[in-house]
Amino acid sequence: MQISDRDVLLVIDVQNDFCTGGALAVPGGEKVVPAINRIAANFTNVVLTQDWHPGDHVSFAPNHAGKQPFRTIELDYGTQVLWPSHCVQGTVGAEFHGELEISRANLVVRKGFRRGIDSYSALFENDHRTPTGLLGYLRERELKTVFVAGLALDFCVRFSAEDARKAGFEVAVIEDACRGIDLDGSVVATHRSFRERGISIVSLEALL
Incomplete structure (x- = not known):
């Protein structure tokens, strides 16, 4: 699969609190780091x-x-999962994983900073109305295909992929550069959602 200048790699929440030893650790979360570093170079x-x-x-x-x-x-925007306190502003847990190569990033989007609303998606907060600003960035840059990797597959990766697809982008999730939480069957539900919405699942090797 050929990567073009109109493609973007969207790396979701590869932060210390989502890795082993973190406040809301995704099983094997840190294992996405080498894969993301490899593919980001392209x-x-x-x-x-x-x-x-x-x-x-x-x-x-x-x-x-x-x-x-x-x-x-x-809550007024729907059902909200209650999480352990995590990725608190200014803490070590909120920092990117130390081995993640962040120098290639053109943009860092912070989300979930409004006290009264959670934000899984990179494009919209959980009311599905409040934008993060990323959608405008993608459109102004005239990008076409969004490749998604990171943590966690069945929450923030899923919501980001779905919102990007709904906004009209081609979307591919790099599954072996993601890890899931799997809360009450959420990984199976995520795969079903991707099929229904035309979101592709691709491997790291297919992009190298």
Whole structure:
């Protein structure tokens, strides 16, 4: 598969808190780093996203008396999973993994910094209305195909891929450069969603 100057690699949330030892570790999360570094060298356009929460964020279970992580609550924008506190602004956990090659990035998009709303997607917050600004960037740059990698496959990667596809881009998820949480069958649901929406699943080797 040939990568062109109209393609972009979107690297989702490869941060310390999502890797082994982190506050919300994705199993094997750090294993995506070598794969992403290899493939990023072939892209002219690379965008990184960074979860960037205030300590009193609405999605943090400790901010809700008596609520445990991974339970859900209802907010005005829908059902919200309650997470352990993670990727708090200015903390080591919020930093990119130390071995991630970030110098190739053209843009870093921070998300989840509004206290009252979570943000899985790189394009829109969880109300599906509040933009991060990335969509305008992609369109102004006249980019065509969005390749998605990172953490976690079944949450932030999934939402980002779906929103990019809905916005009219061709979308391919580099599955072996992702890892999932798999909460109540969420990985299977993610694969089904990708098939239904015409989002491709590609391998790292196909792009090298």
